[in-house]
Amino acid sequence: ARSYNITLLPGDGIGPEVVAVAKDVLSTAGSKEGVELRFQEMLMGGAALDAVGVPLPDETLAAARASDAILLGAIGGYKWDNNEKHLKPETGLLNIRAGLGVFANLRPATVLPQLVDASTLKKEVAEGVDIMVVRELTGGIYFGKPRGFGTNDKGEETGFNTEIYTVSEIDRIARVAFEVARKRGGKLCSVDKANVLEASMLWRKRVTAIASEFPDVELSHMYVDNAAMQLIRNPKQFDTIVTNNIFGDILSDEASMITGSIGMLPSASVGESGPGLFEPIHGSAPDIAGQDKANPLATILSAAMLLRYALGVENAAKRIEAAVTETLDNGFRTGDIYSPGMTLVGCKRMGEEVLKAL
Amino acid sequence: ARSYNITLLPGDGIGPEVVAVAKDVLSTAGSKEGVELRFQEMLMGGAALDAVGVPLPDETLAAARASDAILLGAIGGYKWDNNEKHLKPETGLLNIRAGLGVFANLRPATVLPQLVDASTLKKEVAEGVDIMVVRELTGGIYFGKPRGFGTNDKGEETGFNTEIYTVSEIDRIARVAFEVARKRGGKLCSVDKANVLEASMLWRKRVTAIASEFPDVELSHMYVDNAAMQLIRNPKQFDTIVTNNIFGDILSDEASMITGSIGMLPSASVGESGPGLFEPIHGSAPDIAGQDKANPLATILSAAMLLRYALGVENAAKRIEAAVTETLDNGFRTGDIYSPGMTLVGCKRMGEEVLKAL
Ligand SMILES: CC(C)[C@H](C(=O)O)[C@@H](O)C(=O)O
Ligand SMILES: CC(C)[C@H](C(=O)O)[C@@H](O)C(=O)O
Numbered sequence: 001a002r003s004y005n006i007t008l009l010p011g012d013g014i015g016p017e018v019v020a021v022a023k024d025v026l027s028t029a030g031s032k033e034g035v036e037l038r039f040q041e042m043l044m045g046g047a048a049l050d051a052v053g054v055p056l057p058d059e060t061l062a063a064a065r066a067s068d069a070i071l072l073g074a075i076g077g078y079k080w081d082n083n084e085k086h087l088k089p090e091t092g093l094l095n096i097r098a099g100l101g102v103f104a105n106l107r108p109a110t111v112l113p114q115l116v117d118a119s120t121l122k123k124e125v126a127e128g129v130d131i132m133v134v135r136e137l138t139g140g141i142y143f144g145k146p147r148g149f150g151t152n153d154k155g156e157e158t159g160f161n162t163e164i165y166t167v168s169e170i171d172r173i174a175r176v177a178f179e180v181a182r183k184r185g186g187k188l189c190s191v192d193k194a195n196v197l198e199a200s201m202l203w204r205k206r207v208t209a210i211a212s213e214f215p216d217v218e219l220s221h222m223y224v225d226n227a228a229m230q231l232i233r234n235p236k237q238f239d240t241i242v243t244n245n246i247f248g249d250i251l252s253d254e255a256s257m258i259t260g261s262i263g264m265l266p267s268a269s270v271g272e273s274g275p276g277l278f279e280p281i282h283g284s285a286p287d288i289a290g291q292d293k294a295n296p297l298a299t300i301l302s303a304a305m306l307l308r309y310a311l312g313v314e315n316a317a318k319r320i321e322a323a324v325t326e327t328l329d330n331g332f333r334t335g336d337i338y339s340p341g342m343t344l345v346g347c348k349r350m351g352e353e354v355l356k357a358l
Numbered sequence: 359a360r361s362y363n364i365t366l367l368p369g370d371g372i373g374p375e376v377v378a379v380a381k382d383v384l385s386t387a388g389s390k391e392g393v394e395l396r397f398q399e400m401l402m403g404g405a406a407l408d409a410v411g412v413p414l415p416d417e418t419l420a421a422a423r424a425s426d427a428i429l430l431g432a433i434g435g436y437k438w439d440n441n442e443k444h445l446k447p448e449t450g451l452l453n454i455r456a457g458l459g460v461f462a463n464l465r466p467a468t469v470l471p472q473l474v475d476a477s478t479l480k481k482e483v484a485e486g487v488d489i490m491v492v493r494e495l496t497g498g499i500y501f502g503k504p505r506g507f508g509t510n511d512k513g514e515e516t517g518f519n520t521e522i523y524t525v526s527e528i529d530r531i532a533r534v535a536f537e538v539a540r541k542r543g544g545k546l547c548s549v550d551k552a553n554v555l556e557a558s559m560l561w562r563k564r565v566t567a568i569a570s571e572f573p574d575v576e577l578s579h580m581y582v583d584n585a586a587m588q589l590i591r592n593p594k595q596f597d598t599i600v601t602n603n604i605f606g607d608i609l610s611d612e613a614s615m616i617t618g619s620i621g622m623l624p625s626a627s628v629g630e631s632g633p634g635l636f637e638p639i640h641g642s643a644p645d646i647a648g649q650d651k652a653n654p655l656a657t658i659l660s661a662a663m664l665l666r667y668a669l670g671v672e673n674a675a676k677r678i679e680a681a682v683t684e685t686l687d688n689g690f691r692t693g694d695i696y697s698p699g700m701t702l703v704g705c706k707r708m709g710e711e712v713l714k715a716l
Contacts, residue, residue: 076553091551098419120483120590141521141555148556152524159560160522166514172361195448196435197499198506202517228608232411232478232590246551250586250608257587320459 004068004311005035007275009060009096012046012089014294014347021296025320026303028358033316038098040067042126043153044096044202045075045089045284055092061099069310070100070277071303074284098138102277103169104304105137106178107246109197109235109265114328114355118337119260122231129235131255132184134177135248137269139169140199140243163199165244170206177242178214185239187218191227191247203244213233218237231255256281262294263336266302268309278306292346295334297324300354321358330357361394362545362568362669367418370404370447372652372705373431373710380429383678391674393583398425401438403433403447403642415452419457419643422480424508427668428458428635429661432642446571456496460627461527462534463495463606464663466612467593472686476695477618479590487593489554489613490542492535495627498557511666521557523602528564530630535600536572543597545576549585549605551711561602567601582609587641589613614639621653621694624660626667636664650704651690656684658712682716688715 008023010016012269023039030037042060049055055075064070073091085091111119111129119126138141144162153157174190181188190207192200204221211219219331222230224247230237231251235258243251256262279300300320308317332353333342345353362521366381368374381397388395400418413433422428423604424577443449469477469487477484502520510516532548539546548565550558550608562579569577580588582605586627588595589609593616601609601677614620617640620640646652658678666675 010603042568081405081553085556085559088553107585120479120592122478122480125478144518149560154524156524156526157560158522158524159557159558160502160520160554162518164516164518166510166512166516193607195439195446196452196517198443199517199519201443202507225607225611228586229620232612234478236594237583241427249551249583250605253583254590254612256588257590257620262587356495 001034001036003038004247005038005040006048007064007067007070008039008041008238009044009070009072010039010041010047011044011075011284012077013074013286013289017292017294017347018280018296018299019071019073021347022299022303024351025069025300025354025358026306028157028355029307029319031314032319032358035311035313035316044072044200045092046077046080048092049080049089050216052225054091056086056095061096064096064100064275067275069275069306071299071306072279074280074282074297076284077286079148094142094279096306097269098143100274100277101138102272103136103138104173105135106268106270107133107135107150107252107256107265107281109133109259111250112261112264113261113330113339115264117339119258120257125235126258127262128205129258131235131238132180132240133248133255134180134240134242134251135252136173136243136245137215138198140245149338152153162254163197165199165203167206169204171210172208174207174242175213177240178210178217181217181240182214186216187239189222189238190239191222191224191243194221195225199254207242214255228254228286231258259336264301265300266305267307268302270309275328276306276310278302278310292348293335296302296347296351300324323354326357327353330341335354345351359392359394361396362395362397363398365422365428367402367428368399368405369402369433370430370435371432371647373433373643375650375652375653375705376638376654376657377429377431378411379654379705380577380661383658383710383712384429384664386713387674388671389520390393390677390716392672393669393671396575402430402516403434403450404438406450407438407445407570412446413447413542414418414453420635421453422454422458427633430635430637430656432638432667435644441486452500454635455627455688456501457633458632459496459629461494461496462531462628463493464493464538464621464626465493465610465614465630465639467610468490469617470619470622473622473695475605475697477616478501479616481592483657484616484618487616489593489596490538490598491539491606491610491613492529492531492600493610494531494601496602497523498588498603519671521555523557523561525560525564528561529568530601532565532568533571535598536575539575539598545572545597547578547580547596547599549580549582549599549601549609553581554581566601569688585609586612588614589590589591591603610639619695622655622659623690624656624663626660626663628667634664635667636660636668637699651693651705652705653694654709655706677716681712684715685711
């Protein structure tokens with residue numbers, strides 16, 4: 001039997017709860033396809049800060065690198081919000097992304113027919129939305145140098161960051177996005193601010209150049225402010241979106257909220273080679289942590305992406321996705337996606353129902 | 359009688375049509391309050407590029423500076439989209455903002471009861487939304503240096519920009535925002551990315567410090583990705599938002615689309631002293647230019663803001679706003695806000711109806 005090592009990073013808030021549930025689902029789905037999964041749990045985020053004083057211990061990064069894939073819960077919480085930068089849980093997340101070289105972040109925003117009412121958008125606008133945001137994850141203003149605090153020529157304190165992209169950084173994320181678009185609806189919309197920013201002008205130029213390698217994909221360009229509007233006006237116009245790190249942060253969250261059910265949305269972060277990082281797009285939700293209220297489906301669906309993209313066990317991924325659909329069809333709902341007439345369940349019970357359906 | 363000089367910058371696309379209509383309304387409303395307005399029309403944007411080869415001629419900036427207020431239509435169009443940066447219409451807009459020192463951009467996003475159905479959001483989510491976005495307009499990544507194209511240490515081409523804020527830039531926009539919030543619902547939400555960016559950390563620190571001058575305003579902070587979601591999830595939670603130039607560009611457009619009627623939304627850009635710049639938030643809509651289809655109400659409402667903020671003729675501003683409400687109540691609609699049962703009119707006719715109501 002094939003066997004793989006999975007690093008689990010439960011993290012903070014609801015992270016441990018959803019990862020525990022997803023682990024069982026992952027393990028069961030794998031074994032049904034003859035794949036044995038070995039898990040090791042490592043510290044990260046606020047949990048790591050509390051235990052060992054850094055948000056990403058060296059052993060965690062080393063273990064993650066040595067494994068076949070990583071499943072992350074969520075990180076962060078009020079408790080650490082005022083920490084200095086190198087002691088923020090978020091810094092741990094940025095460091096593991098950089099450390100693993102996972103430059104491509106795939107964030108689907110899909111409106112499931114069972115959950116169309118959860119969207120704040122009108123039914124006719126929301127139904128059928130199926131967008132994939134491909135976000136550049138290890139470059140741009142998140143990592144650009146110089147950055148920090150300084151003094152300007154008038155002796156005034158400043159805070160500054162650098163938005164910077166190289167040709168190869170743009171080319172590789174563009175290729176991933178074109179590949180993704182090719183397997184989906186064949187339409188790629190590149191989002192930038194090329195009417196103002198030089199970094200975006202280079203972005204647009206390179207994405208346009210790479211397009212010649214993908215004649216079967218239809219490329220369009222959109223300014224980020226317009227994209228923020230169009231996602232609300234008519235989200236169905238989008239198939240695949242590719243954009244930089246900060247615009248992707250904003251637009252992928254916006255797209256996910258359009259679905260109305262961010263407790264349902266997974267994500268995958270992958271690099272050229274080496275293990276990928278899989279995580280729900282929701283945060284650590286400290287206000288409901290430890291109360292068995294969290295929706296584990298986003299993490300469960302992240303586990304499906306892990307099986308598909310990291311381990312290539314497509315059938316196991318499909319099993320999980322089918323089990324999630326069945327569980328929703330059976331009427332089970334956590335609080336965040338509850339609507340009258342459905343059966344309200346907690347995090348653990350939702351996991352059990354998915355296991356049953358598996 | 360008091361008399362003022364107004365610079366008109368019709369610009370491109372539908373700009374000339376909506377400015378022509380708004381000019382008549384402005385002039386009539388002023389004269390009803392005993393205020394005489396003198397107008398001078400100047401070149402800007404693509405129109406200026408075509409006529410004299412630069413997007414902001416020196417005479418235009420000089421005339422604008424010497425006047426009491428500026429009313430701008432819209433700039434830009436496909437024709438100039440591939441121009442080099444210094445020959446883009448957008449560069450003219452950025453230069454006039456910088457040249458006038460209008461660092462505070464006020465963008466209301468209000469859902470009018472008559473137009474609640476125009477929103478793609480569910481009625482119960484959209485109705486009653488009344489947000490004011492205060493966007494920093496002359497700093498941040500739009501203007502930060504260094505910027506441009508370069509070569510990194512591997513000999514690769516790069517494109518880069520600098521996001522930078524000084525303490526005084528943050529303090530002054532924060533004060534404007536607190537003043538605005540104080541006159542509205544008393545709640546200010548400052549939006550940043552302080553979990554990642556140093557420029558945002560300084561932003562949060564200074565906004566928090568300035569809050570002590572406004573004990574009657576309730577301050578909260580939100581990360582920009584979360585703000586992009588919350589605007590869709592529950593826009594009514596927001597009263598006044600303050601944010602940097604690029605986040606304000608994205609979020610104010612998102613907020614405006616939530617209202618469903620961006621053809622209705624005005625904006626004001628003001629500085630410490632000197633004339634303010636008033637413009638609709640919509641673009642130049644080249645596809646419907648010259649067809650008498652544009653909605654002039656956003657420009658008309660921008661004229662009302664001009665009377666209020668630049669000239670201090672509150673009563674004339676109120677007259678315009680009441681006339682717009684009456685015109686909508688009378689059932690007149692341009693194509694962008696049309697719904698069955700209403701009277702479809704063009705740009706000119708809409709202006710005539712507002713004049714009648716005046
Ligand atoms: C927590 C934060 C650093 C992170 C980001 O900005 O990338 C998060 O918002 C995300 O999108 O994964
Ligand atoms: C046209 C463009 C330069 C401008 C901006 O980004 O500021 C526009 O989007 C706006 O918001 O006024």
